[in-house]
Amino acid sequence: MRKKEIIGTFEKLGVFLGQFSNLPGRNLTVMPWLEELNKEFFQPMDVLVQNVYIHNPWFTGENVRYALKVAATWLRAESLVNWLSCYDNRPERVKEKTIAVVMAGNIPMVGFHDMLCVLVSGHRLLAKLSAKDDQLLKLISEIISAINGELGGKIVFEEGRLKDFDAVIATGSDNTARYFEYYFSKYPNIIRKNRSSAAIIDGLETKEDLERLADDVFRYFGLGCRSVSKLYVPADYDFSFLIEAFSKYSHIANHNQWANNYEYQRAVHLIDRIPHLDTGFLLIKESSNLSSPISVLHYENYDRPESVIDPDLTESDRIQCITARRPVDGKIIEFGKAQEPGLGDYADNIDTFEFLLNL
Structure with missing residues (x-):
């Protein structure tokens, strides 16, 4: 054919x-x-x-x-x-x-x-x-x-x-x-x-930017390899603006499976006295881990933006994609696009079609 x-x-x-x-x-x-x-x-x-x-x-x-x-x-x-x-x-x-x-x-x-x-x-x-x-x-x-x-x-x-x-x-x-x-x-x-995905915040985001980031975090309940599970934020970043924008997805608390995970994680964090922010439907905590459990979003501070956009992160075999307010060609895509891959955005960055043609 x-x-x-x-x-x-x-x-x-x-x-x-x-x-x-x-x-x-x-x-x-x-x-x-x-x-x-x-x-x-x-x-x-x-x-x-x-x-x-x-x-x-x-x-x-x-x-x-x-x-x-x-x-x-x-x-x-x-x-x-x-x-x-x-x-x-x-x-x-x-x-x-x-x-x-x-x-x-x-x-x-x-x-x-x-x-x-x-x-x-x-x-x-x-x-x-x-x-x-x-x-x-x-x-x-x-x-x-x-x-x-x-x-x-x-x-x-x-x-x-x-x-x-x-x-x-x-x-x-x-x-x-x-x-x-x-x-x-x-x-x-x-x-x-x-694989997991991450986002870089520079502190200059508008509410619309952060609402698009919320799509990257919450779409498919965060279960995809392109779902953002970690944020890189400036030192002393104020999360209040982000939490307000994320309220776009507050209805997720009505989903039974999500709510069960949230209540469990909330109990664990309170009992173990793990520092965190609680939005009422999502826990945000500092962690060096890239992946996070359902209903938890990790973050890590950086001193210089260029320290985040380096080969150790953008070329990591643990990263599927990175989103940010300002995309960087070939490395970082804009907020809200994580779950809209193109045909050439192959899983694990391995060209599936080339592999098939070479058999």
């Missing part, structure tokens, strides 16, 4: 998904193929978006719609063409192989990017879904099959032991990565581990 045909399939998928993500777009009523697709899949997708939280309480309708928005943005024709233009010197066709992909389930549809890379590169997908996210991608694969039966036939979901594959992409924790590295050592592989 030619790449142009595959791209056309995903572009149609993006138009369909965009209906559930409040994306501004084109006049959908003039697309007969979409009307046919909607007859079969609009209601099942709509029901799943609203009810998947019953299976996984972290997958609220708001967060699922946001994940669909990101995917629909990726699947616009211009996004796909720009992404693939970086690989123009590569052959149109590759020798088709079966790629086993062990997917995470920390945020909705987190494995979709790997699915896209495998199929666009011309390979077959053998996917092992996380029990936490085993519904959305199955429905999306059915939609792909309805648009392009040949491409849909290249997607297989395996619930048991993975076998008969040529290469592996596996995402998990530091602990599971050790198992993956042992089990998949004889195959070409990408093994992903824990």
